[in-house]
Amino acid sequence: QKEVEQNSGPLSVPEGAIASLNCTYSDRVSQSFFWYRQYSGKSPELIMSIYSNGDKEDGRFTAQLNKASQYVSLLIRDSQPSDSATYLCAENYGGSQGNLIFGKGTKLSVKP
Amino acid sequence: DAGITQSPRYKITETGRQVTLMCHQTWSHSYMFWYRQDLGHGLRLIYYSAAADITDKGEVPDGYVVSRSKTENFPLTLESATRSQTSVYFCASSPANWGTGELFFGEGSRLTVL
Numbered sequence: 001q002k003e004v005e006q007n008s009g010p011l012s013v014p015e016g017a018i019a020s021l022n023c024t025y026s027d028r029v030s031q032s033f034f035w036y037r038q039y040s041g042k043s044p045e046l047i048m049s050i051y052s053n054g055d056k057e058d059g060r061f062t063a064q065l066n067k068a069s070q071y072v073s074l075l076i077r078d079s080q081p082s083d084s085a086t087y088l089c090a091e092n093y094g095g096s097q098g099n100l101i102f103g104k105g106t107k108l109s110v111k112p
Numbered sequence: 113d114a115g116i117t118q119s120p121r122y123k124i125t126e127t128g129r130q131v132t133l134m135c136h137q138t139w140s141h142s143y144m145f146w147y148r149q150d151l152g153h154g155l156r157l158i159y160y161s162a163a164a165d166i167t168d169k170g171e172v173p174d175g176y177v178v179s180r181s182k183t184e185n186f187p188l189t190l191e192s193a194t195r196s197q198t199s200v201y202f203c204a205s206s207p208a209n210w211g212t213g214e215l216f217f218g219e220g221s222r223l224t225v226l
Binding site for chain 1: 147152153154155156157171202214215218219220
């Protein structure tokens with residue numbers, strides 16, 4: 001059973017701080033990983049993708065992948081209240097569009 | 113630029129009734145998906161389609177039927193609704209090039225089965 005595990009939170013950080021969101025996965029053959037953001041009552045939207053070990057930076061967001069430890073993380077620097085949302089980690093384990101598995105999401109709250 | 117639209121956005125029905133959720137996309141994306149989202153389970157794939165007339169089961173297909181006669185439409189039918197199918201349903205699409213891994217989601221359809 002392929003699984004993606006996330007701490008459901010809520011994770012609360014003050015404005016301007018670094019928010020760290022973590023995700024572990026069970027399948028060693030997983031090839032690519034994604035972070036989606038979902039505001040309350042809205043649909044998910046992709047914010048980061050990562051395929052290789054190491055870090056990938058995009059603006060205030062940094063995704064980190066460690067395949068040996070089966071661990072993916074998302075760092076949000078200079079957190080803003082507008083970052084308050086649920087963050088979904090997803091893995092594509094088979095290279096096909098139909099093989100995307102989502103975690104249950106971590107709720108982030110950024111306090112002004 | 114309509115993108116991907118779902119209808120109805122909200123639906124209340126009774127156990128045993130047939131319900132169809134509609135999904136329409138204007139991007140000509142090859143792939144389309146239906147997910148359901150429930151508290152405690154996250155997003156789970158029901159069915160997906162790689163192209164017109166090609167569909168495949170996802171993680172939780174039981175009780176659902178899909179069809180895709182045209183590239184732009186991907187309706188999801190609950191043939192005999194049950195209370196356990198109360199959920200928020202998201203349709204999504206993706207271009208054939210999987211390079212970005214991006215799914216484009218519709219706004220969701222909230223279904224309540226009484």
